[in-house]
Amino acid sequence: MEEQLKDIKMPKTKRGLITFNKIIKAAEKLFGTKGYYNSMINDIAYKAKVAPGTLYIYFPDKYTLYCYLLTQYNHHIREYISSRVKDCTTRKEQERVGLLAFLEVIKERPYMYNIIWESLYIDKNLFVDYYESFAKRYVRNIESSKANGEMKDFDSMLVSYVLMGISNFVGLKYVMFDESKKSSDIDLEKIADEVIEMLEKGIFK
Amino acid sequence: MEEQLKDIKMPKTKRGLITFNKIIKAAEKLFGTKGYYNSMINDIAYKAKVAPGTLYIYFPDKYTLYCYLLTQYNHHIREYISSRVKDCTTRKEQERVGLLAFLEVIKERPYMYNIIWESLYIDKNLFVDYYESFAKRYVRNIESSKANGEMKDFDSMLVSYVLMGISNFVGLKYVMFDESKKSSDIDLEKIADEVIEMLEKGIFK
Numbered sequence: 001m002e003e004q005l006k007d008i009k010m011p012k013t014k015r016g017l018i019t020f021n022k023i024i025k026a027a028e029k030l031f032g033t034k035g036y037y038n039s040m041i042n043d044i045a046y047k048a049k050v051a052p053g054t055l056y057i058y059f060p061d062k063y064t065l066y067c068y069l070l071t072q073y074n075h076h077i078r079e080y081i082s083s084r085v086k087d088c089t090t091r092k093e094q095e096r097v098g099l100l101a102f103l104e105v106i107k108e109r110p111y112m113y114n115i116i117w118e119s120l121y122i123d124k125n126l127f128v129d130y131y132e133s134f135a136k137r138y139v140r141n142i143e144s145s146k147a148n149g150e151m152k153d154f155d156s157m158l159v160s161y162v163l164m165g166i167s168n169f170v171g172l173k174y175v176m177f178d179e180s181k182k183s184s185d186i187d188l189e190k191i192a193d194e195v196i197e198m199l200e201k202g203i204f205k
Numbered sequence: 206m207e208e209q210l211k212d213i214k215m216p217k218t219k220r221g222l223i224t225f226n227k228i229i230k231a232a233e234k235l236f237g238t239k240g241y242y243n244s245m246i247n248d249i250a251y252k253a254k255v256a257p258g259t260l261y262i263y264f265p266d267k268y269t270l271y272c273y274l275l276t277q278y279n280h281h282i283r284e285y286i287s288s289r290v291k292d293c294t295t296r297k298e299q300e301r302v303g304l305l306a307f308l309e310v311i312k313e314r315p316y317m318y319n320i321i322w323e324s325l326y327i328d329k330n331l332f333v334d335y336y337e338s339f340a341k342r343y344v345r346n347i348e349s350s351k352a353n354g355e356m357k358d359f360d361s362m363l364v365s366y367v368l369m370g371i372s373n374f375v376g377l378k379y380v381m382f383d384e385s386k387k388s389s390d391i392d393l394e395k396i397a398d399e400v401i402e403m404l405e406k407g408i409f410k
Binding site: 114 | 240242243296297318319322323325326333336337340354355356357359360362363364366367369370371372373374375377378379382396399400402403404405406407408409410
């Protein structure tokens with residue numbers, strides 16, 4: 001993915017940054033609602049209220065703009081979770097707060113699933129890289145928790161995909177599917193607590 | 206989804222069934238590789254070696270053909286898993302064999318994820334229905350295992366999404382991402398065993 005990003009010209013002025021951000025926001029909204037294939041560069045420019053030519057100052061094409069957005073999501077999710085878990089003192093607490101942070105971050109950006117998963121249809125390698133890069137960091141984390149005696153000795157890669165699967169599908173259900181329910185009806189804290197209890201005590205009797 | 210399916214004319218002759226199946230197979234291949242939006246009715250007819258008019262005998266449009274395929278996947282996955290778990294005597298064994306059966310079924314049909322998840326971009330309700338209908342059955346199952354003392358008293362809906370998340374992401378990693386590895390290098394039995402051990406004993410120390 002880094003390959004594509006080198007063709008982006010980042011804005012050098014404050015004014016440029018404002019324009020750049022308007023483009024990103026418009027692309028996010030259009031990719032998220034109409035999808036990548038149904039969103040044209042001209043539509044994005046129109047929605048961002050910039051000339052199509054302006055868009056090409058920063059991005060050589062729609063694909064690069066999409067890759068930029070995907071990378072931003074990856075960074076944003078990681079940074080948000082890191083900042084939330086930094087004061088946790090146990091692995092279990094880290095997983096609980098990390099899951100909660102993930103649910104919060106997708107709640108705040110409702111198009112996130114659509115945009116991330118559409119990579120599977122745009123370029124499968126983007127999709128694979130997206131999850132494999134998450135997993136790689138997760139594995140390092142799990143390895144150190146195994147080393148300091150906080151986690152059992154399961155295969156770290158398998159554990160990372162188990163945990164990512166849980167977060168993603170719990171998010172699907174309680175953030176995306178149930179979005180029409182009143183926020184007060186969905187207690188993300190309680191959900192995270194219960195998932196961690198399952199991961200601690202197991203689900204079978 | 207049932208609504209769309211009533212517009213399908215099922216074949217009445219053996220010859221018709223052969224043609225119908227050729228269309229389904231071609232659609233599966235095209236949707237799975239080029240995606241729904243990049244696959245036209247004419248492309249599907251061409252690949253199935255039938256006249257485009259023939260395709261319209263059975264399906265009023267591409268959308269209905271897609272819905273049919275999605276419903277077939279849903280049935281196929283459920284039936285395959287049911288047939289595999291029917292002789293299991295404990296809940297834990299059911300989950301183990303069920304996970305293994307899920308991994309086998311996606312291995313046998315490599316386009317399954319692409320086609321199922323693309324529903325999110327075609328009609329979000331299809332995607333929601335797909336997982337909610339799976340979850341509904343899972344919940345009934347979990348409820349009865351809780352009642353007979355085989356599962357702990359967690360929220361059944363939450364447990365169902367946790368388990369679906371695990372299956373789907375373990376499948377992504379070990380079937381879809383690692384498809385280029387030799388089959389002999391990936392031991393799905395061992396993966397299923399280890400996941401069930403996590404679900405039994407928990408992952409924390």
